[in-house]
Amino acid sequence: MVVNDIVKKLNLKVFNKNADLNLEVKGGFVGDLLSHVMGNSDEGQVWLTVQTHKNVLAIASLNDLSAIVLIDNQQPDSKMLEAAEEEGIPVLGSDKSAFHLGGELFGLLEISS
Amino acid sequence: MSGITFTYKIEGGDFVNAGKASSEIKRTLKQLNVAQKTIRRVVVSLYEAEVNIVAHAHRGNIDVAINSENISIILKDEGPGIKDIDKAMEVGFSTASPSVISMGFGAGMGLPNMKKNSDYLNVESEVGVGTTVTIKVALIE
Numbered sequence: 001m002v003v004n005d006i007v008k009k010l011n012l013k014v015f016n017k018n019a020d021l022n023l024e025v026k027g028g029f030v031g032d033l034l035s036h037v038m039g040n041s042d043e044g045q046v047w048l049t050v051q052t053h054k055n056v057l058a059i060a061s062l063n064d065l066s067a068i069v070l071i072d073n074q075q076p077d078s079k080m081l082e083a084a085e086e087e088g089i090p091v092l093g094s095d096k097s098a099f100h101l102g103g104e105l106f107g108l109l110e111i112s113s
Numbered sequence: 114m115s116g117i118t119f120t121y122k123i124e125g126g127d128f129v130n131a132g133k134a135s136s137e138i139k140r141t142l143k144q145l146n147v148a149q150k151t152i153r154r155v156v157v158s159l160y161e162a163e164v165n166i167v168a169h170a171h172r173g174n175i176d177v178a179i180n181s182e183n184i185s186i187i188l189k190d191e192g193p194g195i196k197d198i199d200k201a202m203e204v205g206f207s208t209a210s211p212s213v214i215s216m217g218f219g220a221g222m223g224l225p226n227m228k229k230n231s232d233y234l235n236v237e238s239e240v241g242v243g244t245t246v247t248i249k250v251a252l253i254e
Contacts, residue, residue: 058132
């Protein structure tokens with residue numbers, strides 16, 4: 001499963017124009033404490049968060065995450081969006097909660113594994 | 114392999130550039146074919162240390178030395194220093210400002226993450242002067 005599959009199946013908004021939607025999705029991670037995400041997330045995971053600043057991109061890039069999903073209708077700030085355009089890591093959005101969206105993502109990944 | 118060194122300057126409060134050193138070191142270690150897990154440990158340790166300078170200090174320098182066996186990182190800052198280093202090493206203890214906490218930093222996990230992901234961690238500090246953190250990670254098993 002690649003990012004584009006979850007964009008379609010979970011009806012996600014894509015915020016950055018040059019998002020690489022072919023990155024493979026290996027799992028998910030939910031967290032808003034950045035050190036927790038830095039220390040525990042894994043390569044290929046989709047990160048669900050309410051954090052909307054540029055440091056989110058730095059962490060996603062350093063940990064080789066495949067996408068960031070801003071939940072509960074959060075919008076990336078301008079610096080985050082700029083960094084997303086540079087890095088190509090997809091910054092996605094949903095009006096759903098982390099609980100709801102995480103549940104759906106888990107279901108999708110369970111089926112595909 | 115001969116040694117490689119890098120130096121970075123960090124400005125306190127500059128969250129926009131936080132992670133630049135970590136990103137460059139990650140790239141270098143990848144080019145040197147260091148194992149993915151080891152790169153991960155270095156990056157977690159360095160990123161946390163970088164963010165600590167940005168979040169707490171006025172400014173700092175990072176000196177990185179890489180040889181065939183290990184990576185050694187010295188982060189020296191000018192800043193408020195740490196009153197009680199043992200306390201600072203405890204999970205959940207934080208002196209971060211509300212604005213830093215609102216960004217999702219300052220949960221008291223930085224130093225514990227560094228300890229967990231490094232083979233050697235030393236913190237020396239003088240209150241009102243600054244803090245020097247030394248991190249070493251073995252690059253070969």
